[in-house]
Amino acid sequence: MNPIFGISGDTLVTGLPLVPAFMGIYLVFVIRSDFDLTVEASFTLGGAVSSVLLQHAVPVAVAMIAGVLLAGLAGLCTTLLHIGLRIPVILAGLVMATGLYSVNLHIMGQPTISLLGYPTLFSRFQTLSLMRYDLVTSLITAAVLSVVLALVGIFLLSDIGLALRCAGVNGSFARSQGVNTHLTTALALCSANALAGLSGALAVQQQGFADVDMGTGVLLAGIGAVLLGQFLLRPSGSNVLKAIVSVIVGTLVYRLVLAIALRVGLQATDLNAVTALILVACFALRRSSDALRKARTRRVFRSERDIVAEDDLRAVSSRRSC
Numbered sequence: 001m002n003p004i005f006g007i008s009g010d011t012l013v014t015g016l017p018l019v020p021a022f023m024g025i026y027l028v029f030v031i032r033s034d035f036d037l038t039v040e041a042s043f044t045l046g047g048a049v050s051s052v053l054l055q056h057a058v059p060v061a062v063a064m065i066a067g068v069l070l071a072g073l074a075g076l077c078t079t080l081l082h083i084g085l086r087i088p089v090i091l092a093g094l095v096m097a098t099g100l101y102s103v104n105l106h107i108m109g110q111p112t113i114s115l116l117g118y119p120t121l122f123s124r125f126q127t128l129s130l131m132r133y134d135l136v137t138s139l140i141t142a143a144v145l146s147v148v149l150a151l152v153g154i155f156l157l158s159d160i161g162l163a164l165r166c167a168g169v170n171g172s173f174a175r176s177q178g179v180n181t182h183l184t185t186a187l188a189l190c191s192a193n194a195l196a197g198l199s200g201a202l203a204v205q206q207q208g209f210a211d212v213d214m215g216t217g218v219l220l221a222g223i224g225a226v227l228l229g230q231f232l233l234r235p236s237g238s239n240v241l242k243a244i245v246s247v248i249v250g251t252l253v254y255r256l257v258l259a260i261a262l263r264v265g266l267q268a269t270d271l272n273a274v275t276a277l278i279l280v281a282c283f284a285l286r287r288s289s290d291a292l293r294k295a296r297t298r299r300v301f302r303s304e305r306d307i308v309a310e311d312d313l314r315a316v317s318s319r320r321s322c
Contacts, residue, residue, distance in 0.1 A: 007259045009134040015255030016141040017206050018221070020148055021199035022251050023244070024192030025222035028089075030230075030243075031168040032188050035219065037093035038078045039196040041100035042071035043215035046197025047204035048107045054118050054205075064121075064201040071197020074100060075190040082189075083182050089189070104212050111212045120205040141202060148198065149244050155191070156240045164188060221275050225250040227282035231289065254278060 021043055028036045046067035053063035074096060081092035105111065122137045155161045167174040167184040175181055196218070204210040229235075229250025235242035261274050 005131065007256070007263060009131065009138075010259040010262075011252055011256045012138040013134050013206060014259070015252045016138060016145060017199055017202035018218075018225075018255070019145050019199070019248055019251050020195040020202070021218055022222040022225045023149065023152060023247050024195030025219065026226050026243070026247050027164075027188050027195075028192045029223055029226060031165055032089075032185070033168060035090045035093065035223075036075075036078060036189055036192060037090065037219055038074055038096040038100070038189070038193055039093075039222070040215040040218045041097040041104065042074045042193035042196040043200040043203075043218045044104045044210075044212060045074060045100060045107075046071045046200030047210045047214060048104045048113075048200075048212070049197075050201040051113050051115055051204050051210040052107055052109075054115060054120060055113070057119075060119065060121050060205075064198065067201040068194050068197045071200070072190045072194035074197075075193030076186065078193070079186040079189045083185065089185075101212070108210060108212060112209060114209045115204065116208055120208075121202075122205055137206060141206070144202065145248075148195070149248075152191075152195075153240050153244055156243075160184075160187065161240075217272060217275060220279055221254065224275060224279040224282050225254040227286060228253050228278070231282065231285050 021039060024039060025036075028034050028039075046064075049067040049070050050063045053066055054060065058066075078089070078092045078096045081087045081095060082089050085092075087095070121140060122133075125133055125136045128136060156165065163174065163179045164184045164187055166177070167179055167181045168188075171181050174184070196215075199218075200210075200215065203214065226247060227250070229246030229248070232249055232253070233242060233246040235246045257278060258271055258274060261271065262268070266274070
């Protein structure tokens with residue numbers, strides 16, 4: 001197989017299922033400027049619930065919806081900890097992620113369960129060649145994502161979504177305008193975790209098994225992908241479509257880097273280090289681009305000030321000559 005086709009296939013097959021989770025991380029990290037560790041456990045929860053239900057001959061759509069709903073419920077529990085007990089979101093997420101590890105293990109009954117031989121979203125295409133299988137599964141996943149991301153876009157463009165974005169920028173101003181910031185917090189956390197659960201449900205069907213540790217590192221990977229997408233496309237806060245596209249692009253570029261790293265000889269155990277380097281690079285690029293933008297703004301301001309000063313001097317000189 002052509003290495004380029006192989007890398008492209010790996011990028012799409014492993015990257016597309018992560019897009020919903022990273023979109024959820026965008027809702028919390030960018031819009032709310034916060035971190036929710038619950039998404040790592042919700043990713044596993046969505047995959048675990050879907051896998052167990054699929055093993056019991058539950059229809060694929062029902063199994064995936066159940067995983068999404070329970071993952072969203074995990075986000076609601078994080079919201080209750082945050083609002084009811086005034087625990088910071090990052091700490092409430094850590095508490096939920098720790099507790100959900102045991103919950104996920106009880107749901108699965110063992111650390112790893114296989115979906116080999118069970119009907120899944122992609123099982124009917126397993127007789128195809130590897131290249132065709134990757135293409136078909138990528139197209140199916142892309143179709144699911146198009147529906148989900150369209151719903152996310154409609155939500156963000158609605159009045160409630162506008163209130164959510166407003167509360168993320170300035171909570172005090174949003175409250176003064178009558179926005180219920182507790183409700184917007186609940187919507188952000190529940191939506192983020194529900195999207196993470198959907199990613200988990202897609203991932204287990206794509207890889208053919210569920211593992212209790214499959215959600216580890218999803219938050220940091222998602223932050224890195226979101227920062228990559230923002231650096232490449234620079235979406236504004238009001239351009240919802242560009243923001244969604246930036247998440248997709250950032251996710252695929254992130255998975256492309258990991259696929260190339262594996263192709264050049266790195267071991268799978270080294271991918272966490274690669275993820276950490278990507279995250280550090282994203283923060284460094286973001287900081288340097290902000291510094292360059294500020295320097296450019298200062299130069300423009302100084303040039304305009306100098307022009308005004310020269311005009312004032314000419315005016316003074318002309319008055320004196322008169």
